[in-house]
Amino acid sequence: MSSAHVKPLGGAAAGNVSFLAGRIPPAIEIMSKYMKDLDKELFRKILKVVVTAIEGTDCCDALGTIAESCDVPEEKLSSVVAGMHELLRVALRLPPSTLKQEGFREDLRELRISEEYISDFVSVVFGSRREALDIVASQQGPQLPHMDDFTWRVDVAISTSCLGRALQPSILTQIQLSDGTRSHFQVSVPKFQELRYNVALILKEMNDLEKRGVLKIQD
């Protein structure tokens, strides 16, 4: 469906669907048409599968089972699934401070979705699983590798070929990153102090930023 075919439902109504910010995506428009044909059981099953997909798990099998067990034509089913996925994705993108529950319910009513289905959508977006869904979303953005594991060892060099009595401590470090690379290296005590100082400095800057600057950026 190209976007040229998008017509807002009921003329001025599109402007009122605040969380979609203007145009209603075609997937959602089609979904709202077909939703009336679904019974509650089927709807709930599809919703569960869509939420699992958003969490990142592969659910081709689950969807296949549903497709076989129900007698809804495949095209309708895929439109409904696509619409629900798009709706939830857009709704979950906004933080709870922007998208309030009442507002969301209103918007869904504008989309001509029946009340019982609205309650189910609201329970996903504002329910207990929201936190887990947010964590998955934050990991999906582009990012540099994070530190998965940090192991260390403090060594004291007792004697070397150049010094009979050295007694010099040093630190052996191994870092495992989230992209799978592992690097190990040795850190001399002065360099370790430098690292520690810099990390403390960043933490202080973060704390300052969170107290001051962030408050100025209003939602």
Added chain:
Amino acid sequence: MATIIKETESIKEAVIHINTIDTNKFSRLLSRILQKLHLRVERSFSQEEEEKLQNALSMEKPVLSLVLETISFILEQAVYHNIKPASLKEQLENVKIDPEKAEAFCQAWTTSGPDVIEKIRQRIFAPKKLEHVGWQMSLELGQSSQAKLKAPHAVLQLGISGDDAEGQENVFVEFSHQELLDFYNKLETIQAQLDSLT
């Protein structure tokens, strides 16, 4: 104190030549060698410098090499055993170095010795060591899957260099506030261990 300089043939020969050097020049030679001792270089002097030395001390090339090597050896032994200046003087006199030269050794060792030992002590050899720590902090305001974020992020750049001049390898690690706090706590644990050593 064990004998740190055994009287071998080459030592005997070197001593004879050392004793011919003028004492002033000798002191300067000593301090120059001491300066470069902590660097792991094959020769402390470049080609040109060696030629100049040959002329200044009026020595042939092989003789000069022997003298320089012997002096370096004596100093390296002194570092290894962390010897006191007085013992060093005694040991040198045992191998028949002139009292003036022995005194010059003693002086140079007293002034620069502890520094050289400290520099060598600080030298750690490992395949890779941390050379440089850089960082950048930013505030993430949004991404494709989440809008209206206000999450501070820090990126730590660890410059790790290998022993063979491969150049520096940079490892970039990103941290959220909580992750950085956890990392800092781990560093504090290491610090506590280091403190308990002293």
